Amino acid sequence: MFTTRFAAFASPRLFRLPCRFIQFEKTPQTVTTQQSTTNFPKRNFSSKMAEDKVVLYDDVLTYKDRKDVLLIDVRDPHELQETGQIPASINIPLADLSNVLQNTSAADFQSKYGRELPDKNANLVFSCKMGGRANKGMEAALKLGFTNAKFYKGSWLEWSTKQQS
The missing domain is CATH 3.40.250.10 (Rhodanese-like domain)
Structure with missing residues (x-):
């Protein structure tokens, strides 16, 4: 797991997004994002030319x-x-x-x-x-x-x- 902090102006809340947790902390008003390091299989996009x-x-x-x-x-x-x-x-x-x-x-x-x-x-x-x-x-x-x-x-x-x- 790794954590990234972003400045934000929000009240304390916890949101659950797909594969991502966002927590708003009241002091010192930052947004903390925690992402799991789950390895998903790479997609083979058809627009790439073989x-x-x-x-x-x-x-x-x-x-x-x-x-x-x-x-x-x-x-x-x-x-x-x-x-x-x-x-x-x-x-x-x-x-x-x-x-x-x-x-x-x-x-x-x-x-x-x-x-x-x-x-x-x-x-x-x-x-x-x-x-x-x-x-x-x-x-x-x-x-x-x-x-x-x-x-x-x-x-x-x-x-x-x-x-x-």
Whole structure:
């Protein structure tokens, strides 16, 4: 246990907060916080990027010509009209992604996107404008059981910059 003191102006009271006790002492008007040193397991936050799931610019250069890799841009259609998209990528907005991957028939997917409906072992690479939504798209696909889902960390901004230079 460790104790921290903070200055406060309060009457003597004892409050119980989750894993924390706060005691107000009348003289010399301080707040004493006692916290237990219980070790809780570290959380694995999904917003952190797993290095083995990150695809780089040079990888995408080769993927755009391969039929065994499906590049999915998860931006909204109006964003694509403003900026463009990576060649050979298809557009499935992030809000629709789970529904499309789960509930679309093979024939409907083929007619709408011009590609075969991916199976659970397909190589999927997600992109967006800067990489954040691409990471979320990859996480959604992984939750649906797609084992080879990855995301392009640099996404459209890196792609367009490197294509112009």
